Amino acid sequence: MAITRIPLMFFSLAQAQAMGVRFHAIGVRIIPFYPNVRYDLKNLGVDFPAEDYCSAAFLSGAIWGAIIAAFLGIFLTAAPSIPFALKLVLPFLAGFLALLVATIFFLMYPRMMGKTIGSTIDKELIFAMRDMLIQISSGIPLFTVIENLGSANYGYVSMEFQRVATNVKGGSALLNEIELMAIRTQSEYLKKISWQLVTAIRSGADLTSTLKSIVKILVDYQFAISKSFNAELNFIILIFMLVSAVLPTIGTTVLVIFSVFGMFGVSSEVLLGVVVVSFLVQAGIVAYVYTKRPNFFS
Numbered sequence: 408m409a410i411t412r413i414p415l416m417f418f419s420l421a422q423a424q425a426m427g428v429r430f431h432a433i434g435v436r437i438i439p440f441y442p443n444v445r446y447d448l449k450n451l452g453v454d455f456p457a458e459d460y461c462s463a464a465f466l467s468g469a470i471w472g473a474i475i476a477a478f479l480g481i482f483l484t485a486a487p488s489i490p491f492a493l494k495l496v497l498p499f500l501a502g503f504l505a506l507l508v509a510t511i512f513f514l515m516y517p518r519m520m521g522k523t524i525g526s527t528i529d530k531e532l533i534f535a536m537r538d539m540l541i542q543i544s545s546g547i548p549l550f551t552v553i554e555n556l557g558s559a560n561y562g563y564v565s566m567e568f569q570r571v572a573t574n575v576k577g578g579s580a581l582l583n584e585i586e587l588m589a590i591r592t593q594s595e596y597l598k599k600i601s602w603q604l605v606t607a608i609r610s611g612a613d614l615t616s617t618l619k620s621i622v623k624i625l626v627d628y629q630f631a632i633s634k635s636f637n638a639e640l641n642f643i644i645l646i647f648m649l650v651s652a653v654l655p656t657i658g659t660t661v662l663v664i665f666s667v668f669g670m671f672g673v674s675s676e677v678l679l680g681v682v683v684v685s686f687l688v689q690a691g692i693v694a695y696v697y698t699k700r701p702n703f704f705s
Contacts (some may be wrong), residue, residue, distance in 0.1 A: 437461040444457050475502055483497060533598055535564045537622055549583055585604055585605050589602050651689050655685045
């Protein structure tokens with residue numbers, strides 16, 4: 408599950424680890440402002456100290472700040488009407504703002520990535536749990552089932568189980584590794600399933616019954632997500648119809664009426680502006696629906 412590079416960062420994670428000794432002091436001063444980055448990196452499988460990552464994040468942000476300040480300075484130099492003081496101050500302020508925004512983005516990206524992985528795990532989990540239920544019902548030992556799921560093609564779910572199996576082979580207790588999986592994962596349902604498995608094993612309960620209840624919970628979860636999206640989609644369709652048909656028509660009619668009284672002139676540029684704005688809003692609504700739609704089977 409480990410990532411190798413953060414988008415827009417000039418250093419890979421391997422390079423950040425290598426340069427951490429030289430710039431470790433920078434990371435030590437940054438990490439108190441966002442200490443959660445330690446846990447976010449661990450959840451993604453990043454093993455080196457978080458201070459080294461903070462150093463790489465700050466240096467990448469500084470490079471972005473320098474690039475933006477340089478481009479803005481070159482642009483302002485070509486504008487003779489701008490005072491010389493502004494030509495000095497504006498690039499500095501823009502560079503500092505770019506440094507701040509880029510560093511915050513790099514620090515928060517592991518958490519955003521963890522949430523994305525968590526939602527992906529929730530989508531893939533039901534198939535893995537059905538597979539586990541079939542294998543447990545066939546009498547296969549739990550550890551062997553976990554190994555099989557780790558070598559299967561269930562995406563991040565398989566990576567989590569493979570990590571558990573590898574650590575158990577290295578000498579860790581199976582229950583402890585399942586508990587650690589529940590702690591580190593960003594998936595709400597994998598947390599619940601892990602704790603349910605631990606409770607069932609310790610209490611001696613039947614794993615088959617436990618897994619059947621887990622599969623039912625996951626199926627109900629997918630139905631709930633679909634119903635919630637359908638209810639939201641009805642309202643979105645209404646807004647889309649207003650933006651695509653009603654508002655442009657009424658707006659154009661109002662403009663024509665006002666033009667009769669000499670208040671506004673209706674030109675081809677105005678009509679083109681109405682069409683362009685309507686198109687952009689419609690494209691935004693379509694993009695929002697695409698990102699919010701349940702995607703259980705891709």
